[in-house]
Amino acid sequence: MRRPLMTVAVASAAVTLVFAIRSGTSAGGSEYAGERGSATVAFPYATSPNALSARPSGTPGPIGQRPAARPGPETSAPAMPRARPGTVRPRLAPPAALRAPITPLAPPQQYYAPAPDGNHAFYFTRGIYSSYSGWGRRGGGSWSVDWPKSDRQFNIVLRRLTNIDSFLEPHAVALDDPALLRYPYVYILEVGRIALSPGEISNLRDFLLKGGFLFVDDFWGNNEWYPFEDAMRQVLPEYPIEPLPLEHEYFHAFYSVDEVLQVPNVGNARRGITSECPGCYPEVYGIFDDERRLMVVINWNTDLGDAWEWAEQPDYPVRYSTYAFEVGVNAIIYAMSH
């Protein structure tokens, strides 16, 4: 087994212990009530434990088939046809419901995390974005999926594996908040229903062009891709979304990652499957600035956040949590040095 894998595994065990002590749960227990954050009871903005059942299936193209034009393990990235700059594949018409005018839901103020102390080199910052439709509304929106346990566990591992002076507490900032500019790394997930307001578009664009870094995770299938792609087109219309080859520095910034894994959510992992939608393959895309520095890393058809969140569970496969931590750390090291 590779050394990094062992290191991450050891760190994961440490997280388990630390988190168990902090949350009052046992490391190998089964108190968690589902995929999304029963261990976050201390936080009033925890998401619904039953959210899994409400989650849409996400079916890209014909059921059970991989979209013909999409690059994947079988299709080399350069061969991917490009309809126009910024398009990763031939554009499919989105469902009419998704294209209809929408009124984005503003993130509720109570989801703001406590103010950070300001004296740390790094803040793992979750981006609070506006979204539409019902899923997750009870919990405050899809931005808060896996919050805050996933973030906290990731921070613990980050601090253990690297010597980054990171802030250990969960930290979230709305994308339209000027304070976003103080935290150059932002993590967003479940962006399949993202619907950015003009303020969010403007602020996020400002953030990215000034040197900020956006890490996107946990959205599946074409139906979730389209809204996200639309959002990014509004934020950075002149910068295309491009496949990120494994040779790119990002994959080797701290750990050397030589394959892209599909990281399952905790429920699927227990059932031995990885994909949340038929024919969905994990892919990593990027958006580069004029100097070919990565501004955005997009992890599609994979769920790194769940791996961070459930890494302490003995039945969550260490292979996936290891991979999730590796790419998560790589992203931060890359962002802070490029």
Added chain:
Amino acid sequence: MFQTIFEFLFKYRPLVFTEGRLTFQSPIGIALLIPVVVLVVALAMWTYRSVAGKATDRDRVVLATLRACALAIIAFALLRPVLLVSSVVPQQNYVAVVFDDSRSMRIIDDDEARSAFVAQAFGPGSALVAQLEDRFQLRYFGFSASTERLNDPGMLSFAGSNTRIAPALDRVREDLAALPLSGIVVVTDGADNSALGMTESLLALQAAQVPVYTVGLGHEHYAKDVELSRVSTPRTVLKGASLVVDLLVSQSGYTGKTVRVVVEDDGRIVGSEEVTLPPDGEPVPVRVHFTAEEAGARRFRFRVPAQADEMVLENNEQEALIDVRDDRRKILFYEGEPRWEVGFMRRAVDADPNIQLVVLQRTAENKYMRLSVDDSTELFQGFPRTREELFTYDAIVLGTVEASAFTHEQMRMIADFVGDRGGGLLTFGGRRSYAEGGWTGTPVAEIMPIDIESSSPIDTLFFDSLVVRPTRAGQTHPAMQLAGSEAASRTQWESLPRISTANRLGPLKPGATALLTGRGDILDEHPVLAFQRFGSGLSIALAAQDTWLWQMIPPLEDMSHETFWRQMLRWLVNDSPDQVTVALPADRSSPGEAVRIIANVSDEAFVRVNSSMVTAKITSPTGQVSELPLDWTIEQDGEYRSVFTPQETGLHRIDVEAVYGDRTVASDPAYIDIAESRSEYFGSQLNATLLQRISRETGGRHYTPSTVSSLPEDLSITGRGSTVIEEKDLWDMPILLLLLLSMMAAEWLYRRRKGLA
């Protein structure tokens, strides 16, 4: 006037009394005469003492005194006083007449040029020359950059490009050393621009007892003139460097007027600054900002547009040759932990082709990330362990890394990197920096511009958010300029957001300068950026830990962060020397004038090499290449020297190559512009102070065109050479007769008034 009255009363000019020696030549002898005089005076006083009647004692004293004075004057005359004056023997002695042949003699002060006086006073048929030739053998010289013997003053062209008085005096003294030289007459405006000391030449003249008679031409002040009197520029900069150049403008006749100083690079205006002219004679400093955009040897022209009725237009502009180098300078940024500063600093200077920011970042314990390295072996073992490896960099940036991450030898190397190699060191703030990082008492702490000995203990975490502003020195420092002018730059600084510090630094060390200070919630006026020269290098301390906020918070189009870091890093490497460096005394010289080349040679560890074969290759403007060997100077380790004399005008390129052992190392090219000097028009007013000093210290006299008529007689009396002693009678001085009559008249009037007559 005074001289005329004096000469009427005392028969001779004051100079005769100054130079002469008083003696008495009475035929009856002083031994006999003095008792007689005393007897007569005593008799006169006794006579008055015995006078009775209305006379009071006071009257008797007054009358006796008056009579005694009259008798004393007669006695003085009877003693036959004479002045013994040493006077040159006619036609036995030589006088050198030395004329200023420089261009400044063409300047028209009143209605005619200074050179016109030379033609009138020393031309054919001139009375002055006739008087001189009666007494002396004359030898003529002309001087400017060099001194030449003249057969006739008519040979003067007044086209010389320099005024070098001291070498001219040396040359004349040496040429006429074998002759009885009565003196040297120097006819000049005294506008010496040689930058040579005068003292040695004057001491030599004193030793040879040769007086110098100076004739000053021109006015000490112009009625209307603006002069760009000084321009201070760096000799070499990196391409794209922001320059702040100090100029000095002086003027007369335009007080309060606003003029614009313009900077041109090859005819293209690259900067300008408005200045309000000060009162007459007071120079005003002007600071002009511009950027060196084009690489190569660039002639930058600084000028003030001509003003109405200006007397001298040539002194309104100056040129400076700046070698704008398109080098790629290498900086090692060692960061002890992942920080945003790394990414944002790289982002700021990535587009700068002249900076290679090599990053060695410790991402975990014993795990390093290397960025922008030349090859896979660079920094493979972490921070360099040998001088040879470390000294390949031009500068080091130490991020937040604790002292214990280095061996003592590595810390010693860092100190030597600055002190011996001449590199730049920037220590960056953070939780592992300065005292907080255990740097107290280390060799690196010795070279820091800030005393960290007295700062907070290392186990105390500190944090303060600071409003950062430039100090007065910072407002004018090139690296702190965020905009095109000083005022705009100050505004830009005021617009920047707060940043934070984790270090409570001590006071500045003596000799250090603070460029930025911060005021926070805890700290009051704390140094944030300070620097000092250490040895031949530069040491900068930056207490802040998140300057990247200057990139993220201001508007997207704001370039403050990029500008700040580009300028900081360029400043850090700008003076970092290569293994072989070439130094020239000036950026320009005149054709035919010797130019000294000095090369310094070091090995890879920057240890000076004395056994090198050093050759300079000189390429003239027409492409002619000549090779010149340089010799070790012995006085300085690694210093080699030679001289070449350019004949062509234009830009000369000098490349130096050093061979030691089996290695050959070449320098970056150096340039010198060979052109006719314009220095004659700067400070071209009459320098009477200098001329008076020359004449005073050598025993001569200073003249103006209106007083020069007495020069021949003065030379006769005060000149050296073959002399005879002349006796000049004083008994018949009109003043004696006047005094005698005055005493007698006074006595008579007093007696009449008192009714004693």
